[in-house]
Amino acid sequence: MSVLAILEQREGQWNQASFETLAAAQQLGAELGRAARVAVAGRGVGTLAAELGGYSLERVYSVDHELLAEYTPDGYSLALRQLIAAVDPWLVLFPHTYQTRDFGPKLATALGTAMISDVIAHRLDGGELTLVRQLFQGKINADIRLSGNGPHLASLQAGAYRATSARRGQAPVETVTVELGAGQIRTRPQKPFRESGRVVDLTSAERIVAVGRGIKEAENLALVRKLAEALGAELAASRPICDNGWLPMDRQVGSSGQTVAPKLYVAVGISGAIQHLVGMKGSKTIVAINRDPEAPVFEVADYGIVGDLFQVVPALVEELQKPGQALSGQP
Amino acid sequence: MKIIVCIKQVPARDSLLRIDPAASWIQEAGLNYEINEPDTYALEEGLRLKEKHGGETVVLSAGPARAGQAIREALAKGADRAIHVECDNLNALSPLEAGKLMAGAIAPESPDLVLTGLQSDDAGYGQTGVILAELLGLPHATLAIEIEAREGALRVKRELEGGWFQYVEMPLPALATVQSGINRPRYATLMGIKRAKNKEVRHVPAVPAPGAPGFQVTRVYLPERGKQTQLLDGNPREAAARLVEKLRFEARVL
Numbered sequence: 191m192s193v194l195a196i197l198e199q200r201e202g203q204w205n206q207a208s209f210e211t212l213a214a215a216q217q218l219g220a221e222l223g224r225a226a227r228v229a230v231a232g233r234g235v236g237t238l239a240a241e242l243g244g245y246s247l248e249r250v251y252s253v254d255h256e257l258l259a260e261y262t263p264d265g266y267s268l269a270l271r272q273l274i275a276a277v278d279p280w281l282v283l284f285p286h287t288y289q290t291r292d293f294g295p296k297l298a299t300a301l302g303t304a305m306i307s308d309v310i311a312h313r314l315d316g317g318e319l320t321l322v323r324q325l326f327q328g329k330i331n332a333d334i335r336l337s338g339n340g341p342h343l344a345s346l347q348a349g350a351y352r353a354t355s356a357r358r359g360q361a362p363v364e365t366v367t368v369e370l371g372a373g374q375i376r377t378r379p380q381k382p383f384r385e386s387g388r389v390v391d392l393t394s395a396e397r398i399v400a401v402g403r404g405i406k407e408a409e410n411l412a413l414v415r416k417l418a419e420a421l422g423a424e425l426a427a428s429r430p431i432c433d434n435g436w437l438p439m440d441r442q443v444g445s446s447g448q449t450v451a452p453k454l455y456v457a458v459g460i461s462g463a464i465q466h467l468v469g470m471k472g473s474k475t476i477v478a479i480n481r482d483p484e485a486p487v488f489e490v491a492d493y494g495i496v497g498d499l500f501q502v503v504p505a506l507v508e509e510l511q512k513p514g515q516a517l518s519g520q521p
Numbered sequence: 522m523k524i525i526v527c528i529k530q531v532p533a534r535d536s537l538l539r540i541d542p543a544a545s546w547i548q549e550a551g552l553n554y555e556i557n558e559p560d561t562y563a564l565e566e567g568l569r570l571k572e573k574h575g576g577e578t579v580v581l582s583a584g585p586a587r588a589g590q591a592i593r594e595a596l597a598k599g600a601d602r603a604i605h606v607e608c609d610n611l612n613a614l615s616p617l618e619a620g621k622l623m624a625g626a627i628a629p630e631s632p633d634l635v636l637t638g639l640q641s642d643d644a645g646y647g648q649t650g651v652i653l654a655e656l657l658g659l660p661h662a663t664l665a666i667e668i669e670a671r672e673g674a675l676r677v678k679r680e681l682e683g684g685w686f687q688y689v690e691m692p693l694p695a696l697a698t699v700q701s702g703i704n705r706p707r708y709a710t711l712m713g714i715k716r717a718k719n720k721e722v723r724h725v726p727a728v729p730a731p732g733a734p735g736f737q738v739t740r741v742y743l744p745e746r747g748k749q750t751q752l753l754d755g756n757p758r759e760a761a762a763r764l765v766e767k768l769r770f771e772a773r774v775l
Binding site: 263264267287288291292293294295296298299300302303304305306307308320321324325326327328329330331332333334335336337338340342376377378379380381382383384385397403421429430432433434435439445446447448449453454474475477478482483484486488489490491492493494495496497498501502504505506508509510 | 655685686702753761764
């Protein structure tokens with residue numbers, strides 16, 4: 191019984207998290223002494239499947255069907271159920287993407303099991319597999335022991351496994367035929383689109399000051415604006431600030447906003463829910479200012495000040511504006 | 522239109538969390554609780570849809586007796602009645618087991634629309650809505666940031682990743698999980714709080730479904746720090762001065 195990774199593509203383009211999942215399947219397969227296999231589903235995915243044939247895998251499955259041209263939870267769930275019945279894997283891995291979140295739990299339920307979502311690591315204890323996932327927005331971890339024959343389903347958090355560690359090699363590609371009827375697909379998706387003109391491109395900013403719930407009131411944003419100005423930085427925010435309409439959505443950093451990697455990222459009053467961290471943890475230098483010493487943001491911060499941002503931020507602005515503290519090269 | 526909104530009661534956002542002695546969950550004693558924030562958006566959406574189309578909004582919560590407080594708050598905000606699935610060990614259940622308890626209480630209501638939040642801020646599986654859809658045989662859409670009901674159909678604007686969106690249509694009855702930011706949730710009014718006292722709360726005892734969950738949470742614990750954060754001490758002025766020095770001369774980012 192194998193470890194099977196279900197990879198994600200849209201209109202012939204890979205979701206890059208797919209290769210993290212492929213690498214995880216190789217790694218888990220090797221450690222558990224099980225075959226690593228991968229599958230890709232869609233319409234006309236032969237080229238993508240052939241690309242997967244260039245990796246060290248026991249087998250690649252190509253699940254091709256006219257009705258999988260557009261992603262629908264009904265179509266994917268029905269098709270993958272048939273794939274899983276045919277392959278009979280012990281563990282099925284998915285990237286923890288919005289698409290997986292949309293069909294994964296449905297597929298798992300149809301298989302009579304529950305998906306272990308958003309896994310960040312694994313461990314082998316005496317040959318038994320333990321998966322680790324986070325509770326309370328990353329403040330607490332939980333170990334999960336798999337029991338029974340499976341199939342077990344798990345989705346992997348972005349960045350938990352390294353795509354670059356995926357081993358090249360050669361794998362046979364097998365086409366799997368699935369039965370789908372148009373009447374079984376109840377949702378009618380329209381073509382994905384982007385809102386007209388994203389105004390702010392945070393990805394090119396050298397320095398970013400990002401603000402979170404700790405700011406408490408919209409009126410207090412002036413405080414962090416001053417800090418951003420003093421640092422020559424772009425102002426950004428975690429999702430709740432944009433949800434409240436305090437800053438426009440295009441200033442949001444995180445899984446539902448922009449992914450940034452500036453030279454300097456200053457997180458002010460951001461606790462560091464994983465949805466935010468995935469969008470900024472690649473920054474070169476990370477500063478966190480938060481009154482909670484246990485805030486997960488300190489997990490990724492290089493420098494931290496545990497304290498009241500309403501005192502720390504003005505002090506920081508003052509310090510930056512002292513004569514002789516002029517910035518080298520404003521962005 | 523009959524709308525069921527599922528809400529969960531979770532520890533208040535700024536709670537100081539401690540692990541219980543058995544390392545199976547957090548210590549619950551002494552914590553304050555609130556409606557899971559993502560669910561407040563689902564509730565608001567359910568109330569707005571009812572105000573637009575008529576019908577009723579029924580709020581459903583699974584949890585121990587204390588969840589009654591979250592239910593009363595939802596009723597005070599305008600839900601017409603409530604279903605409390607009484608379950609003392611909700612957090613020990615897998616998402617599927619919890620989903621089965623809830624689906625069992627929802628099915629006899631035959632709702633036109635079921636709404637849930639995107640995920641809970643405690644266990645955070647992010648699965649309940651989609652599991653319910655499968656168990657109830659309903660089409661679904663997740664990450665809704667716009668919901669429109671018309672002539673037996675539901676049109677949902679979904680948020681995809683990286684700034685992409687998509688419209689999806691499906692026949693009613695259906696289920697949608699609601700993304701935060703879809704609306705501005707209302708506060709309960711004094712009148713609402715008064716009215717809530719006379720609203721019906723149906724209590725449903727939880728009947729555990731047979732079948733093995735397939736996995737078990739064996740231990741919960743505080744994560745170990747992977748990265749060494751240099752914490753800058755002192756009063757705000759001193760800490761700020763130290764930070765600026767570090768950024769200039771150590772990290773060299775200023």
